Amino acid sequence: MKFLVQQQPAFVYTGGKPFDAARPSIVFIHGAANDHSVWTLQARYFAHHGWNALAVDLPGHGKSFGQAKESIAQYSDWLANLLDNGAIKSATLVGHSMGSLIALDCAARHANRVDRLVLLGASAPMPVSDVLLDAARHRPAEAFDMLNIWGHAPQLKWGRNPTPGTSSMMAFRRLLEQSQPGVLACDLGACHAFQPDDALLAAISVPALVIAGGRDAMTPAKAGAMLAGKLKGSQLVVLEESGHCMMQEAPGKVLDALRGFIRT
Numbered sequence: 001m002k003f004l005v006q007q008q009p010a011f012v013y014t015g016g017k018p019f020d021a022a023r024p025s026i027v028f029i030h031g032a033a034n035d036h037s038v039w040t041l042q043a044r045y046f047a048h049h050g051w052n053a054l055a056v057d058l059p060g061h062g063k064s065f066g067q068a069k070e071s072i073a074q075y076s077d078w079l080a081n082l083l084d085n086g087a088i089k090s091a092t093l094v095g096h097s098m099g100s101l102i103a104l105d106c107a108a109r110h111a112n113r114v115d116r117l118v119l120l121g122a123s124a125p126m127p128v129s130d131v132l133l134d135a136a137r138h139r140p141a142e143a144f145d146m147l148n149i150w151g152h153a154p155q156l157k158w159g160r161n162p163t164p165g166t167s168s169m170m171a172f173r174r175l176l177e178q179s180q181p182g183v184l185a186c187d188l189g190a191c192h193a194f195q196p197d198d199a200l201l202a203a204i205s206v207p208a209l210v211i212a213g214g215r216d217a218m219t220p221a222k223a224g225a226m227l228a229g230k231l232k233g234s235q236l237v238v239l240e241e242s243g244h245c246m247m248q249e250a251p252g253k254v255l256d257a258l259r260g261f262i263r264t
Contacts, residue, residue, distance in 0.1 A: 005082045011036065011063035012082075013055040015047025021087045024115075025052040026262070029079070031097030031121070032147075032187035033179035035062030038096065041251045042258060054091075056082065058102075060183055068186040072098075072194040076105040083113055092262060094118040096247065097219065098191050101126060107204045108196070117208040117231075118258060121216060121244045123223035124201065124230075128192040136185040143184055144176040153215035153243035168248045201230040208233070209261040211254065214240035235261065 001019060003010045012019075013036040026046050028039040036043075036055035047053035059078060060068030069075045079102060083091060092115050095103035100122035107114040135143035148169055156168055176184065208231045212224030221238050228236040237257045242250040 003082050003085050005059070005078055005085060006066070008059060008066040009064070010059065010066075010082060011057040013037075013039070013043060013053075013057075015043040015045075015053040015055070017047040017053070019052055019054075019086065021052075023050060023052045025054060025083075025086075025088045025091040027079070027083075027091045027093050028053070028055040029093065029095040029099030029102050030056070030058065030061070031099050032191065033061070033176050033184040034096075035175065035178075037062070037175065038245075038247050039094075042094070042247065042255050045255055045259075046262075052088075054082075054086075060180055060186075068180070068183045069190065070186060071190050072101045072105050073109070075102045075190070076109060079106050080110045080113055089113075090115050092116040092118070094120070094258065095122075096120040097122070097244065098126075098187055100124075101191060101194050104196065104201070104204070105194070107206055108200050111203075111205070114206050116206055116262065117204070118211065118261060119208065119224075119227065120211045120246060120254070121213065121219045121224075122210055122227055123219040124196050124227050125194060126191045126219065128188045133185070133188055133192065136188050140181070140184060144173060147176060147184075147218075148173050150217045151244040153213070153241060153249060155241070156243065156249060162249065162251060168245065172245055172248065198230060201227075202232065204231055207261075209235045209237065209257065211237045211239065211246065211257050213242035213244055213246050213249070214238050215242060216244045216246075218244040
């Protein structure tokens, strides 16, 4: 379905169920140069268990109009405006990678709009290497390869995919290739520039869950643990065999962690 956000149509995947403002809402926020499709399994589950499951395409991504934002704060404000236009008083936010930073910032600056936080593949701050930033700006095909290699656990490179007959790495490469020119560089720059201090993190008071991949080379599990330690009363789940792209590498385990935290 489409929402009007900041005067631009925004695509939101609802898991096969119509939006109902009377139901509780859970918003899924994708990472850099990704789109709503990374959340298909998790969104469908919650949509069929009493929730508005809203997997967004951020501006300039997927089927949403507009330009990619230049900062995490701008994405956070966009998200708050989406809640406004859906008459959603507050929601549970589930963010992956860049999406986790957007969720964090939204919980800090739009605190009354957030019920719970789930942060996957998260690190705050989230520094991006100069090599990757330069490739994203000037040689995007190389940057796609870097993200694909670094973003998956070693066993995925040997063909051990959770669904027989599929390739998580090939699907992820195609997803990156579909992004609009310049979006990856813009998103990675926004991640690199986001520098939340400990006071901002300590001010976040909603229940939080951090899900980390034990084989994540981009946002290592120890970074997730450090972030969880700075959020009051947060929980940490480590998926030992998963890399950064955990929703595709370990879809069932991600869903189990979400269900255990949100108690559907």
